[in-house]
Amino acid sequence: MTGKTVGIVGGGITGLALAHYLDRHDVDVALFEATPDPGGVIRSGRVDGSVVEWGPQRVRRTDRIDGLIGDLDLESEVRTAAPDLPVCVYADGDLHPAPFSPSAFASTDLLSAEAKREVLAEPFTEPASPDETAAELFARKFGAETYRKLLGPLFGGIYGSDPAEMPVGHALSGLVALERRDGSLLKTAIGRTAGGRDAPPAISFDDGLQRLPEALADAHADAVRLGTPVTAVRERVGVDEPGGPTYELETAEGSTAVEQVVLTTRADLTADLLADLASASVGSLRELTYNPFATAYLRADLEGEGEVDPAALGYQVGFDADLRTLGASWNASMFDRDVYSVFLGGMHDPEVLDESDDRIGEIAAAEFETVTGAPAEVVDVHRLERGFPAYDDSWAALDRVDTPTGVRLATNYTARMGVPSRIREAASLAEELADS
Template sequence: MIVVVGAGITGLAIGHELLESGEDFIILEASDRVGGVVQSGKVGEHVLDWGPQRGRLTPDFRERVTKFGLDDELLVAETNLGLLIYHDGGLRRVPFSIPEMFTTDALSLRGAIRVLLEPITAGPRDNERVDAYFRRKVGSEAYDTLVGPFFGGLYGSNPADMDVEVALAPILSRAGVRRSLLATLIKRGRISAAPAFSFQDGMERLPQAMAEALGDRVRLGAPVELISATRSGWVATVGDTGERIKAEQIVMATPALAAATLLEHQAPRASATIRALNHNPIAIVHVTADLDADAMGFQVAFAESHRALRGVTFQHCLFNRHRLFSAFLGGSLNPAIVDADDALLANTATKEFEDTTGAPAEAISVWRTQMPAWDLSWRALKDLRMPVGLHVAGNWHTRAGLPGRFAEAKSVTASVLGLSTQSPDEQL
């Protein structure tokens, strides 16, 4: 028996990998719903997402949509939607090719020419920070205006507090970048990505469909309170009832703090390492407005540091969700704003939305969450050691984003199956 703790995307993806392998397993979820941070709902006529706002419809993901019976619910954005940056008092087009660098008003001529010098710069240096790397590669103007806000926005972090080896090198490797960023762009002609996607009732439909396919292998309202070792494996103790479930191995597909708590007695050093990881507070304020903009959304340039608003997703343009926009506030650049009450957050979001877009807005939902910062505290994960038969997984452990969750599910399952084929003596 394999016990998976947590029915977020990662835990459910691990469940499907185990199902295909023929392993006996159960997924235990503390709450009364699946999906973890992937959460959707309706406010009035509007479908809102309070976690990830969209995914990328790569060929692999297109197959998953079909596998989980979601074809009829799929929403796919137009492929020609661009991105905007709020800089120097206006929304400006983000360039996705070398010619566009010289036609956009997001960069000066000097800034665009400096980007062209990137191929003669060296690759990453030992212990280099992400901001220093990008400034050295593309220049300070392109970094402050474009690269920094969009890369930092992935985590709600300041790239000055992020390590290249930990936070950036894996991304560059997957993109096929060796030394030069621009050489890859020249080869491809322009930066392109798979189209954005969601579902009619929001992104939560994905974990819901995944859980439906697993049936009674997913148990809700089953919080694991304690993990303990036995001579032959492990025991997971569930909730106030004290139910004890014997397991050969346990996978903790939970947020970092929950994993740290479960590991306190069995792996105190690992627990302390995980507990020390920083997370950035984020406020998501959904607003309605009359704004027609042919884009996926915008980020706010670092020069606009006085603003609490860091970015906006245009649901109206992406998925034809009438007049709906998702505003993001806080992060490491302004964490205190997230502690404000709902009224102040709503007022701040609507005021800054109007300041940046020119369109009056009305807030319809205020939500708070946290994002793994992937900052310098993540350096310690390189030395994370787990007891045999215990595994951790999640967006704090390896690559964030939906593709990362399915990729980690494969790697964790391979580790679990490798141990399952060994005798106890071999595992020692």
């Protein structure tokens, strides 16, 4: 061990993966998780015998996730979706696979001939500006029809946000960099398909995705304290120990001295923890908004009773369709289960959370049948008042967030949100902390 200790607040996937990689670098860790269970927003369980995912539905098996599966000996529990499953969009009363390859684009009936011409003209449009919204960018570069039927629902659906409220500078900085590199977004997309850089397969585990954080917490049980909320992060004072611990993490059990602190907590909770240490940033952190969600879990037989091809990841609903559903994840088809997850709410329709669970289930089941032709039985309804980071105008507040040396934020609102990205950030941060 290096003799220094990194204190990690939060035992979601970011904190636990960071603990794992720091251990690989022989750095001591003290990780505190407020709840009794590891995983944070990754929560899986069984309702009437069916596996339900109350958080993320699937992850891409990137090289890093592949490495964790090997390190934790989880291979025998992995469920892998068939390769190259499309995500679909529901528009004009039908489901259409998103046409992201040149041949699919040429043959799709999702887009009119005029809309296709507008897409092909993208290389002649002005480059993205950080000050326009994602909606303005997509409509200006690819045409209004392609925005409303395809790009808006797919991009907004990732966060449950309205692209008309998402500034490019915050929500699409990665895409802007790719445009700068390739000269056009269409070229980037064609380069990806032609270069064979298809997405790694979607996976889950027999008992759901929470198996991954659970296995990480078990593997590092000595360093992980579950059910132990950190109540404050303070600078150590009055200790004459040059080069020694700089911060203290306070919990009901006492305080733990650490050299470095990594906070992986939601923005409002991070604000509470930094009240003493970075008081000027507290208000800005509290400004960041999250989108509320309701998820209905439906038992349905798409193979037997549906009118659509069940070989897909699921669908997002086009902006012109008259449905309250945002989208659905077809976990049953992907992972040989029997429950489909249907999402409602988000920035477009936060009022749906005012409805009762029974009503939310009813809406989800009726609309699922409209889209797929298959009747559905409601198994469970789950609410997240603060679900996805919205990446909207409130993200301007992030520019005013500053933490003292030795205190870092590793979170899905300061960097990318998907589980593979969280794990990638944990790995690179571990390297940086081990070298510091």
